[in-house]
Amino acid sequence: MPTPAPDHPSPPTARFAPAPLCAATPEGLPDHPDALVVDGRATDRAALLAAAAAVAQDVRGLPAVAVRATASLETVAAVLGGLQAGVPVVPVPPDSGPLERAHILRDSGAAALLDPGFGPATPGAWADTGVPTLPIDLARQAGTSFPAPASDTVALILYTSGTTGAPKGVLTTHGAVAADLDALATAWDWSADDVLVHGLPLFHIHGLVLGVLGALRTGSRLVHTGRPTAERYAAAAEQHGGSLFFGVPTVWSRIADEPAAARALRGARLLVSGSAPLPAPVFARVAELTGHHPVERYGMTETLITVSTRADGERPPGTVGHPLDGITTRLAAEDGTPVPADGRTIGELQVSGPTLFAGYLNRPDATAAALTPDGWFRTGDLATVDPDGRHRIVGRAATDLIKSGGFRIGAGEVEDALLSHPAVREAAVVGVPHADLGQEIVAFVVAEPAVTDRELTDFVAAGLSVHKRPRRVVRVDALPRNALGKVQKKQLSTDA
Numbered sequence: 045m046p047t048p049a050p051d052h053p054s055p056p057t058a059r060f061a062p063a064p065l066c067a068a069t070p071e072g073l074p075d076h077p078d079a080l081v082v083d084g085r086a087t088d089r090a091a092l093l094a095a096a097a098a099v100a101q102d103v104r105g106l107p108a109v110a111v112r113a114t115a116s117l118e119t120v121a122a123v124l125g126g127l128q129a130g131v132p133v134v135p136v137p138p139d140s141g142p143l144e145r146a147h148i149l150r151d152s153g154a155a156a157l158l159d160p161g162f163g164p165a166t167p168g169a170w171a172d173t174g175v176p177t178l179p180i181d182l183a184r185q186a187g188t189s190f191p192a193p194a195s196d197t198v199a200l201i202l203y204t205s206g207t208t209g210a211p212k213g214v215l216t217t218h219g220a221v222a223a224d225l226d227a228l229a230t231a232w233d234w235s236a237d238d239v240l241v242h243g244l245p246l247f248h249i250h251g252l253v254l255g256v257l258g259a260l261r262t263g264s265r266l267v268h269t270g271r272p273t274a275e276r277y278a279a280a281a282e283q284h285g286g287s288l289f290f291g292v293p294t295v296w297s298r299i300a301d302e303p304a305a306a307r308a309l310r311g312a313r314l315l316v317s318g319s320a321p322l323p324a325p326v327f328a329r330v331a332e333l334t335g336h337h338p339v340e341r342y343g344m345t346e347t348l349i350t351v352s353t354r355a356d357g358e359r360p361p362g363t364v365g366h367p368l369d370g371i372t373t374r375l376a377a378e379d380g381t382p383v384p385a386d387g388r389t390i391g392e393l394q395v396s397g398p399t400l401f402a403g404y405l406n407r408p409d410a411t412a413a414a415l416t417p418d419g420w421f422r423t424g425d426l427a428t429v430d431p432d433g434r435h436r437i438v439g440r441a442a443t444d445l446i447k448s449g450g451f452r453i454g455a456g457e458v459e460d461a462l463l464s465h466p467a468v469r470e471a472a473v474v475g476v477p478h479a480d481l482g483q484e485i486v487a488f489v490v491a492e493p494a495v496t497d498r499e500l501t502d503f504v505a506a507g508l509s510v511h512k513r514p515r516r517v518v519r520v521d522a523l524p525r526n527a528l529g530k531v532q533k534k535q536l537s538t539d540a
């Protein structure tokens with residue numbers, strides 16, 4: 045393994061009092077014509093705030109508002125508008141198919157859908173949903189200011205997969221987001237001097253909470269590259285002076301495969317990886333090409349980011365560092381008893397602190413199951429903690445939660461989608477280790493021979509969303525089952 049270059053010291057930072065989530069500018073921070081650049085379009089903060097205020101006027105008083113969350117300035121204005129109005133925002137993946145979006149819209153109780161593509165001459169992309177569609181027009185600006193919502197007001201309802209069933213809505217409050225962003229700003233020395241670059245989707249916490257609300261709260265400029273490609277990250281470094289780069293491990297792996305693009309990040313201040321484990325070889329290659337040890341941080345939709353290495357600390361590969369300010373962690377054995385922090389003994393990571401969710405919407409059963417009797421969140425991730433407090437994530441307790449390209453996918457949800465195809469009699473979905481995606485979704489099916497693999501993957505992509513599609517389909521005559529009829533996934537082999 046090549047020797048990574050030394051970590052870079054952090055420069056002095058321009059810290060302003062953090063902006064409330066609903067404001068786009070920390071007090072006293074000068075505006076900038078390119079404060080936010082999303083997929084090549086730029087805005088200053090004042091114009092963004094005024095466009096968001098116009099959205100806020102439209103949605104004020106609604107129980108929740110959905111956003112077709114394309115990677116666009118309109119999505120940013122829509123989310124900010126909902127936050128200003130104190131209305132829970134439900135970001136919906138723009139590629140979500142009818143099954144998934146119908147569930148999200150129904151379950152969240154969204155009374156309107158903000159659609160970046162909707163206008164006088166263009167029908168909304170999802171006019172069929174039965175939820176009234178509203179436009180997001182950046183040219184429509186309002187000067188209204190709204191009182192900052194209380195910290196226990198729900199800011200976002202983010203849908204995330206469990207092992208079975210449809211995705212659950214995670215209730216995330218203004219206070220939780222603010223606490224997390226402030227703790228991250230401290231850990232990463234993240235300030236108004238930074239230019240944040242990423243191209244992650246705007247419907248999960250990585251791209252939206254950290255990648256948009258984080259930039260607004262700290263006052264750093266944001267360059268969203270539309271897509272998270274190596275070339276676009278390199279271009280953002282060169283054209284915009286990007287200093288802070290976010291990516292999931294798949295993005296860092298692809299950057300490591302493009303040496304010229306990777307070298308363009310040498311002038312950055314901090315590279316951050318998260319949402320899935322960063323393989324040690326990718327860490328080493330990124331370090332060699334860019335001169336930076338990536339920061340690795342760990343989190344979940346339900347807890348936000350809770351553990352991270354730091355800008356001013358060591359960043360050895362394979363560790364996610366220490367709990368953020370305000371967060372406490374512990375390891376528990378299967379029977380709930382404490383596991384020693386000896387760097388060797390594996391336990392389930394449990395977390396506590398101000399960044400935790402306020403529960404799953406409409407799912408008190410699932411909320412209760414996710415919490416211990418004394419109120420800690422059971423992450424379901426297996427970890428070790430060494431005597432110095434360094435955390436290492438070593439796996440997941442449930443094999444039916446798949447992480448592919450940084451997306452969390454429930455095996456059960458994909459199986460249900462496959463089983464709704466008339467040619468499929470049985471289906472079992474697993475995550476198989478994959479060099480680029482971390483895990484690849486593989487579907488074992490008992491199906492009519494006439495249906496093609498492509499038809500089945502397209503069926504899932506169209507009904508759920510593109511990233512939930514199996515990348516491989518394996519035909520079997522029958523699924524291996526135990527005496528009780530339960531599928532034995534460990535016996536499924538992709539070797540053939």
Ligand code: MLC
Pocket residue numbers: 139244245248249250251272292294295318319320341342343344345448449450451452501502505506510511513
């Ligand atoms: C392929 N495509 C299809 C298709 N097959 N379209 C329709 N039907 C099919 N059957 C199209 C797609 O629409 C897309 O088109 C193109 O093919 C590429 O899609 P892909 O192959 O799925 O993309 P891929 O290259 O694999 O994406 C890699 C990636 C992506 C890294 C860019 O996985 C990604 O964005 N990951 C980020 C996930 C993330 O943000 N997770 C954070 C969760 S929060 P087109 O036209 O669009 O190219 C979290 C907590 C924490 O985890 O700690 O952060």
Ligand code: AMP
Pocket residue numbers: 204249317318319320321322340341342343344345346364423425437440447450451452
């Ligand atoms: P999500 O709910 O999409 O937010 O996914 C959360 C899951 O991503 C966690 O439970 C972990 O399994 C995984 N994860 C996030 N960050 C890391 C990391 N740095 N290392 C390993 N796994 C991670």
